[in-house]
Amino acid sequence: MVDYSVHGQVAVLEVNNPPVNAFSHNVRVGLDRSIDKAIKDTNVKAIVICGKGRTFPAGADIREFDQPHKEPSLTLVFEKLEKTTKPVVAAIHGTCLGGGLECALFCHYRIAQKTARVGFPEVQIGILPGAAGTQRLPRLTGLHVAMDMITSGRHIFAPEALKYGIIDEMFTGDVINAGIKFAKSVMNKPLEDRCLMNKTVKDADQADQIADEFMSLVKRKYKGFEAPIDCVKAVKASATLPYREGLKMESRLMQKLLLSGQSAAQRYAFFSERAVSRWKMPGGNFQTAKPLPIKSTAVIGAGTMGTGIAVCLLNAGYQVYLLEQNQKFLENGVKTIRGIIEGSVRLGKTPMAVAQKAATLLKPTMKYEDLADVDLVIEAVYENLSLKREIFSKLDKLCKPTTLLCSNTSSLDIDRIGTATKRGDKVAGMHFFAPAYYMRLLENIYSTQTSPTTAATIMDVGRKIGKVSVLVKSCQGFLANRMRGPFAVEAYFLLEEGSTPQEVDSVMENLGMPMGPFKTGDLSGLDIGYKIQTELAKSKGVELSVDSKFLMGERISTLTRTMYDNGRLGRKTGKGWYRYEKPGGKLATPDEEEILERLMYSCINEGFKILEEGVAATPEDIDISWIYGFSWPKYLGGPMYYANRIGLDKIYQRICYYHENFPYSSHWIPSRLLLKLSENKVPMSQWCSGTDSKL
Numbered sequence: 001m002v003d004y005s006v007h008g009q010v011a012v013l014e015v016n017n018p019p020v021n022a023f024s025h026n027v028r029v030g031l032d033r034s035i036d037k038a039i040k041d042t043n044v045k046a047i048v049i050c051g052k053g054r055t056f057p058a059g060a061d062i063r064e065f066d067q068p069h070k071e072p073s074l075t076l077v078f079e080k081l082e083k084t085t086k087p088v089v090a091a092i093h094g095t096c097l098g099g100g101l102e103c104a105l106f107c108h109y110r111i112a113q114k115t116a117r118v119g120f121p122e123v124q125i126g127i128l129p130g131a132a133g134t135q136r137l138p139r140l141t142g143l144h145v146a147m148d149m150i151t152s153g154r155h156i157f158a159p160e161a162l163k164y165g166i167i168d169e170m171f172t173g174d175v176i177n178a179g180i181k182f183a184k185s186v187m188n189k190p191l192e193d194r195c196l197m198n199k200t201v202k203d204a205d206q207a208d209q210i211a212d213e214f215m216s217l218v219k220r221k222y223k224g225f226e227a228p229i230d231c232v233k234a235v236k237a238s239a240t241l242p243y244r245e246g247l248k249m250e251s252r253l254m255q256k257l258l259l260s261g262q263s264a265a266q267r268y269a270f271f272s273e274r275a276v277s278r279w280k281m282p283g284g285n286f287q288t289a290k291p292l293p294i295k296s297t298a299v300i301g302a303g304t305m306g307t308g309i310a311v312c313l314l315n316a317g318y319q320v321y322l323l324e325q326n327q328k329f330l331e332n333g334v335k336t337i338r339g340i341i342e343g344s345v346r347l348g349k350t351p352m353a354v355a356q357k358a359a360t361l362l363k364p365t366m367k368y369e370d371l372a373d374v375d376l377v378i379e380a381v382y383e384n385l386s387l388k389r390e391i392f393s394k395l396d397k398l399c400k401p402t403t404l405l406c407s408n409t410s411s412l413d414i415d416r417i418g419t420a421t422k423r424g425d426k427v428a429g430m431h432f433f434a435p436a437y438y439m440r441l442l443e444n445i446y447s448t449q450t451s452p453t454t455a456a457t458i459m460d461v462g463r464k465i466g467k468v469s470v471l472v473k474s475c476q477g478f479l480a481n482r483m484r485g486p487f488a489v490e491a492y493f494l495l496e497e498g499s500t501p502q503e504v505d506s507v508m509e510n511l512g513m514p515m516g517p518f519k520t521g522d523l524s525g526l527d528i529g530y531k532i533q534t535e536l537a538k539s540k541g542v543e544l545s546v547d548s549k550f551l552m553g554e555r556i557s558t559l560t561r562t563m564y565d566n567g568r569l570g571r572k573t574g575k576g577w578y579r580y581e582k583p584g585g586k587l588a589t590p591d592e593e594e595i596l597e598r599l600m601y602s603c604i605n606e607g608f609k610i611l612e613e614g615v616a617a618t619p620e621d622i623d624i625s626w627i628y629g630f631s632w633p634k635y636l637g638g639p640m641y642y643a644n645r646i647g648l649d650k651i652y653q654r655i656c657y658y659h660e661n662f663p664y665s666s667h668w669i670p671s672r673l674l675l676k677l678s679e680n681k682v683p684m685s686q687w688c689s690g691t692d693s694k695l
């Protein structure tokens, strides 16, 4: 578990526990013995710790967290490193994470390969760096950097680690040689100043302010998660408590988190994310099927999904032909792609070099013939089976025989798409989630014809573009949307039964989901649900009407169609269940303007009809009835007065607009009196019984 060797006066302790050299119980025992041995050996004047194979230890062995703890603990072993009078050097390559980084922080020196990464990802499995990491990192970097790294769990590359003082030097080439060389150079130097426990936190005087800043950040960004909050508390303790007291605090919080249901669930998610890559399907699995090489790709359709998919492929270095049927759509698509990539560069998420390369890899086109030689096509047009079949049949005829043809459909049967071609074995679904460049999931779908090689290839592409890919068999809605179906439908039924979108969304958001079903619907586009419903009906030979409440005996919601008919398609039209600041906007607010207009202008229209018919003699009669009958606020003067303040011409125009959109509601038929007054710009003084001074 730990290979021990002596090179001249330097002992090298090489952790050997593939695949990631995790600190399992056996490794802890092995390391403990090796440290004792090196300390006792009088010929040894310095010690190097490193990892064998691909990496420096990537942390404690997470699989052991569910088992009873066995001594020695990591902290107990690591403390021996700091206490020894022989300099200890951590020679880092690969990923030095969690307990691995804690080990390095107990060493007197740290050197790292330029490509190495360091970090404390514990927060992502619901715990904190519990082997003194929360107390030692701030003593090196200060509170701000430590808070950021520990609460986010992000990995940083060696150059950034060097900037923060986490490592002392970068090296290239062989790890052991570099470690030995460095160890020799520090062999006789004093060590007191190299022991972190003796140091103070440099920005300790700002502890309250920094902790408050991070506390509000993590509460907002990681709403519902316990670990980030405890990370802030523990890191703050490094500045406010003596070292040993800080350790006790860290240990208390760690024990609490370890026992919490959240950590167990997050650890389950960690292993599940890896388990899904071990896919299987009839006739093959991840071990037996080999992926085909993919270099060039094509995306058909430059809408929201198509452009998002293109961004994923471009960022991963694939050539992408982006095909649209008209020049304007194509230009808009290219603009969107550039915008997404530039935005990502600005946020520091995409390196400039990647963005520059992506620009050269994008090939916008309107000609199907340009796709003849690509290795993979992903079709992302709207959900219409006939259209998709037509496209696949065309692609089948013109693409080279080895090209894989995939659809980004979110629900249509892959078998029925595949039968439009003579290469059903090379047809599959690649269902991205909106926004495709951001959401991690990729649902890969095989039909009864899809070959394991095709499955292996799309799973491989998924991995290379940074997605978590799940392989599923084709069925109505596949996995995600099939399960999401009842969720979305029940949300609509709740509305029909009296709930509001905000109420429903907030219940799910309070549970921890970043968005409730209505905000999500607005993001994906409400036309999708409508088209799925229509396609489903069509496939069953049923014609749906505006007031259909059942499909094949199943309750359906009329709201799907209502939203579609009213052009409320979500963010892309600037309005859906919520109002957005502009088409494509992100800021969801209840559509107050429309609510107010529809409630008030319909009444005002009725008021003018009441005046027109002489039911009431004056607007004052109407306004007083509202003030005393319906508690209308006096400061608004009554609905007719309010109408006049807004302007009768505006009111009239909006009433005409709603009349056009809701022709079956007679209360929207515009009042003739209102038309006359607004056309002639008659001041209220002339159509009420009072005087100008009243106005």
Ligand SMILES: CCCCCCC/C=C/C(=O)SCCNC(=O)CCNC(=O)[C@H](O)C(C)(C)COP(=O)(O)OP(=O)(O)OC[C@H]1O[C@@H](n2cnc3c(N)ncnc32)[C@H](O)[C@@H]1OP(=O)(O)O
Pocket (backbone or CB within 6 Å): 019, 020, 022, 058, 059, 060, 061, 062, 063, 064, 065, 069, 074, 095, 097, 098, 099, 100, 121, 122, 125, 128, 129, 130, 131, 271, 274, 275
């Ligand atoms: C009970 C008291 C304990 C006190 C502990 C004290 C404080 C210390 C805490 C910790 O150190 S917690 C662990 C912190 N480290 C991590 O969270 C790292 C997690 N791993 C990764 O991020 C990645 O695996 C990697 C290291 C970046 C490598 O990524 P890569 O994509 O190359 O490989 P993977 O497919 O992810 O992993 C390969 C294989 O290894 C398993 N594995 C990875 N890390 C661990 C680990 N820390 N413990 C156990 N197993 C680990 C991973 O699950 C894969 O195996 P399979 O699941 O595919 O069988």
